[in-house]
Amino acid sequence: MSSPPRQPCPEAASPDALVPGTVLGPWRLSGQVGRGTYGAVYRAEREGGGAAKGALKLALHPRDERFEREADLLSRIRHPRVPRLLGRGEWVGGPWNMPYPYLVMEWVEGMPLYDWARLRSPTSRQVLQILAQLAQALEATHRAKGLHRDVKGDNVLVGPKGEAWLMDFGCGTYVGARPLTEGPLAPGTRLYRSPQALRHLWTHRKRGGAYSASAEDDVYALGVMAYRVVTGTHPPPGTDLEAKQVRRQGGRAGRPPAHVLNRWVSPELSALIERMLADGPSQRGDASEWAEVLERVAARAGAAADLPLEGAVERVAPEVHAAARSRDVPRWRGGALAVPAGVVAGAYLVIALSAPYIPDESWMALPDAGLEEQGRIGLADAAAETSSLFMIGHGTAEASRSAVTLDMPKGPLKGQKRPPCRPRWEVEVNKACWSQVGTVSPPCGAEGYEWKGFCYMPVIAPERPNTSDGR
Structure with a gap:
């Protein structure tokens, strides 16, 4: 042309x-x-x-x-x-x-997605509808044999009637396009990189080799964006091998599900976000599946999907919000923050420091809880299978509640930080330091601990530096 x-x-x-x-x-x-x-x-x-x-x-x-x-x-x-x-x-x-x-x-009239969420305080159903539209946009992109490669809230506009547009394809590519940059990764935003992209970056940090992005990378970024919309913060990276500070238990990253940080997130939406963020690419599904599933779930979700996410600010953790002092975690203003910065920092500290640092190549044998070997799972089936887990905090049976609640241990866990407990959001319990997850009531999820009716995460002591001269 x-x-x-x-x-x-x-x-x-x-x-x-x-x-x-x-x-x-x-x-x-x-x-x-x-x-x-x-x-x-x-x-x-x-x-x-x-x-x-x-x-x-x-x-x-x-x-x-x-x-x-x-x-x-x-x-x-x-x-x-x-x-x-x-x-x-x-x-x-x-x-x-x-x-x-x-x-x-x-030209389209709209506001950036994160501003829309902050100003409009949407419900889970409205978020599902936005995600469905964006999945449709990704489906069309992938059908044209293209990739966006920079899906994030800054690249989404939302119109006055809830219509959404996927914008800025400047990092995009398509089959047959000539590569324009050198290095392991193409241009993009690190917080939205898939675990596979970050692992590639780590293994090729010295010897080069370009990462081959896929449609599943776009789906993962869609999940990161959704998590950010409903919780007010990004999930921890799928893998962070540059710093070697990833928490791994049973082959899965220690990421609090969205409903743990914001109890007003509907169980259906929380479950689907977790599926988008699955470690294994084949477990995330493709955009065409997501477009169909998100539309169906938005239409059939229960009454919990119509609760404004704004309620989490005033009703989940008001007193912790007043004491928060962190400047490192993004904080929504204007009523749409799902959980205060200090609470998020406390909940996420364990992700980086709660296990011994992993050796250089240990990530290579970390499947997504065994699911990767079983092949692709239908998204609708996956959401149904996980719905009982993500009903916590939304009126599940007592048997299900007890299955995801851990009693506070009588002493420090292995590697856990011991007093003095600082900064002020750390709490001393049984001679160990803990971080309260807002005022969220039990059940606390698979990795949270109950104490006096609230949920806590362990604060892990940082590794002591090696002072020897050995190499």
Whole structure:
């Protein structure tokens, strides 16, 4: 496809400083609306009286080949949850009068997903409906033999009627596209990387070798995003072998399910998020399955799915929220935070420090609780099989409750931190340091401990540094 002729614009000093009224090809800019690592986004209108409005994304670096690949990928996708590609071209300017590629996408009205969740305090059913739309967008992308590779809340817009769009395919690729970067991983956001991608990064940190991303990586990122929406924080990385601080028990990462951090998350939604975050790629299912399952679950979910997630702020852990001092964990403001930063930090500290550090290659024999060897499991079946586990905190039978509640041990666990217990969110119980999970009542999940009617996680002492000179 031939590109429109280059449009010189000598009065502009840089691509992120174009003034309203600047014309690029058939598009007239009316103002800048955003700026990212690789591009500046402008609102644009088609010249000549046309009614079309677009979002024009202009490269910040001359001859950036990412823009051609993004445009090629968007031209292959036809779906209402993905903005249409309206045009492409080049702007010539900057200090050295160089060509900067641009592309124009359909203009959509909406707000970023995490802002939407913070301001609207959605229910679990509404979150399920949003996820279903995004799964449909991913299905269309994968059907076009493409990958998004940067699914996250910043790249999702939600409209006033709950319609969602998957945005920014700048990190995307498709079958047959030429690789544009060197190194183990393609551009993306680390918090949303799959366990397989992080393991590859670790094993190839010295000898190179590019990771081959798959559709299951996009599904995993969808799960990370969903977890962030309903809990207010990202789940711990699927594996963090650079720091060698992953907690492993029975081949599974120690991640509190979403409903443990926010008791207003419906059991159905919590179970499905866990399935998206499964360690084994084949256990996550594909986007087409997710589109169908999420729609069905959203339609059939019980009354718990209609409780606003906002309730967790005022009713789960108000006193701990007042005492929180952590600046390292993202904190929602405005009423949609599922659990305060101090509580999240306490619950997650155990994930990084609750077991002896693993040796360099020990991750290689860590299947997803044996499921990987059994082949793909249908998502609907998986949700049904796990529903009893994720009913905790939502009125399950007493027998099920006792099955996921651990009594407080009479002494410190192996490797657990002992007094003095600091900072202030650590609690001393039976000569050991513990972190209270908000004011969540038992059952506490498979890895939580009950004490005086509340749930606690052990705080593990950091490993002592090796002071010898041996190598």
